[in-house]
Amino acid sequence: MAKGNHEVEDFLIQMAEDPAKFEEYKRDPNKVLSTFDFPDDIKSDIVSGKLENIRRHIRRHPHGKHPVLSYGLNPDY
Amino acid sequence: MTLLPAQNGSLTIVGTGIKLVSHITVEARVCIEKAEKVLFLLADAAADIWITRLNINSESMDDCYIHGEPRYYAYDRMVERILSYVRKGLNVCVVFYGHPGVFVDPAHESIRRARMEGFPACMLPGISAEDCLFAELGIDPSENGCQSFEATDFLVYKRKFDNRSSLILWQIGVIGDPTFNRNGYKNSPLAILYNVLKQHYPSDHEVTIYEASPYSICDSIIQRIPLKKMPEVVVSAMSTLYVPPKERSFADKIMLDQLQKIIKE
Numbered sequence: 001m002a003k004g005n006h007e008v009e010d011f012l013i014q015m016a017e018d019p020a021k022f023e024e025y026k027r028d029p030n031k032v033l034s035t036f037d038f039p040d041d042i043k044s045d046i047v048s049g050k051l052e053n054i055r056r057h058i059r060r061h062p063h064g065k066h067p068v069l070s071y072g073l074n075p076d077y
Numbered sequence: 078m079t080l081l082p083a084q085n086g087s088l089t090i091v092g093t094g095i096k097l098v099s100h101i102t103v104e105a106r107v108c109i110e111k112a113e114k115v116l117f118l119l120a121d122a123a124a125d126i127w128i129t130r131l132n133i134n135s136e137s138m139d140d141c142y143i144h145g146e147p148r149y150y151a152y153d154r155m156v157e158r159i160l161s162y163v164r165k166g167l168n169v170c171v172v173f174y175g176h177p178g179v180f181v182d183p184a185h186e187s188i189r190r191a192r193m194e195g196f197p198a199c200m201l202p203g204i205s206a207e208d209c210l211f212a213e214l215g216i217d218p219s220e221n222g223c224q225s226f227e228a229t230d231f232l233v234y235k236r237k238f239d240n241r242s243s244l245i246l247w248q249i250g251v252i253g254d255p256t257f258n259r260n261g262y263k264n265s266p267l268a269i270l271y272n273v274l275k276q277h278y279p280s281d282h283e284v285t286i287y288e289a290s291p292y293s294i295c296d297s298i299i300q301r302i303p304l305k306k307m308p309e310v311v312v313s314a315m316s317t318l319y320v321p322p323k324e325r326s327f328a329d330k331i332m333l334d335q336l337q338k339i340i341k342e
Binding site: 008009011015017022025055059071 | 096098099121122123124127132288290291292293294295296297298330
């Protein structure tokens with residue numbers, strides 16, 4: 001995985017926790033992203049604003065590449 | 078129902094909502110911060126990092142999943158782990174994504190078991206995927222009514238529904254597969270879902286496949302397709318299907334008259 005992958009999670013947390021920073025990002029995403037040490041492909045996927053692109057750079061849990069499910073179907077069906 | 082005298086240790090189950098950081102309620106956040114032990118099951122590593130920052134005594138329950146096993150095995154392990162900390166006399170907060178009581182078997186079961194053993198236990202509400210769907214697709218469940226089913230449950234139990242009301246089917250990306258699969262799930266059962274739905278809706282009826290965005294910087298995934306395209310569409314384990322009413326409803330005049338009459342009495 002590329003250097004800076006951990007920072008993608010940090011970046012997402014920061015955008016959610018800091019409304020002023022998020023507003024700045026909405027105005028000029030490249031300026032805000034320049035303060036993070038991301039490779040170009042990650043920057044471009046973030047700026048795309050597409051969930052499927054951004055997900056590629058977020059570490060999954062060790063258990064798998066898909067989000068967890070917490071609904072257990074009744075085994076009797 | 079408490080069957081034993083109250084003792085040290087407690088359990089509070091909270092939800093983060095769907096969108097990272099933004100959706101959590103104040104009471105849920107305070108509960109996480111004050112807990113003596115936090116256990117969590119969240120959708121990705123960003124949420125894991127955030128929760129661990131809120132409380133350093135946090136522990137993921139991801140390792141409860143084992144590839145190829147029925148998912149309910151994992152839920153049993155989660156319940157056991159949750160209760161093991163409560164029994165130690167700790168004030169435990171368990172964090173799930175979304176609403177902790179919606180599609181979260183281990184949340185309900187651990188509360189039931191904790192109460193049976195005499196521990197105080199409660200759940201705080203959170204924002205579910207359905208709440209996001211209502212907001213983003215502009216649907217008011219009071220208009221025409223709204224029916225909500227887990228997709229496999231809908232098929233297997235042949236649920237009766239009213240096609241003049243909205244229909245929401247959850248977990249359309251994991252239909253028929255009760256196991257945990259780390260490589261993802263097949264979309265092929267969507268063809269079976271289509272075969273059932275086409276008996277109740279025209280094939281060009283527009284449906285929406287929805288996945289709420291967990292991040293403030295990106296949009297939710299909203300695919301509007303004619304029903305007949307269902308077998309070809311690519312969905313994720315987090316996708317939800319929204320089927321709007323087929324036709325408008327008409328009020329029953331006899332019932333209206335009955336209601337008017339009884340109100341005036």
